[in-house]
Amino acid sequence: MSDPSFAQVKVCTGPAHAQPISLPVNENNWNFHRSGPKAGEPVARCKLCVNWTKLLDPSGPHGFATVSVELQTFAKELVERCNGSAHRLRHHHGVRPETVKAIAAGTHKRIQKKTALKILRALNEQRKIDRRNGHSESFRLARMAQVQRESHIRSLSGY
Numbered sequence: 001m002s003d004p005s006f007a008q009v010k011v012c013t014g015p016a017h018a019q020p021i022s023l024p025v026n027e028n029n030w031n032f033h034r035s036g037p038k039a040g041e042p043v044a045r046c047k048l049c050v051n052w053t054k055l056l057d058p059s060g061p062h063g064f065a066t067v068s069v070e071l072q073t074f075a076k077e078l079v080e081r082c083n084g085s086a087h088r089l090r091h092h093h094g095v096r097p098e099t100v101k102a103i104a105a106g107t108h109k110r111i112q113k114k115t116a117l118k119i120l121r122a123l124n125e126q127r128k129i130d131r132r133n134g135h136s137e138s139f140r141l142a143r144m145a146q147v148q149r150e151s152h153i154r155s156l157s158g159y
Helices: 052-056 070-079 086-092 097-105 111-132 137-157
Strands: 009-012 021-024 065-067 110-112
Touching: 065 111, 070 097, 070 111, 070 137, 086 097, 086 111, 097 111, 110 111
Parallel strands: none
Antiparallel strands: 009 021, 065 110
16 A cells, blocks of 8 residues: 555656656646546646746747637628638638637637737738739628628617
């Protein structure tokens, strides 16, 4: 029977350490396998080493962000500007069309910050393309409908 005062340790040899280091096996230091034959066992590298590349560049967009109304509006605009084209979203802008459409529909409440940044960059690029080449007819019709809705709301509210 194991002694409860004895903490189990595991050695990590990852890039965050100058030399191999023994760390206690707990949730603060290690991630654990969730399924399969190694379920419940710690993974090969400690949490610090797993996130080492992210920590080297702390200015990068790491982590999750809640989907705001503004981002949802931008995602809708991107879908409209691309005519819902999965090819254009995926191959020209590098974002998954399923993700963008889910954000636009409001089904995703949290997304990775790098995904939000990709959507904003894609929208910026698509706006440049539309200014250069002229935007699509479906986008023009959608914008006209939006302008009519906003003017109707303004007339009802008295602004």
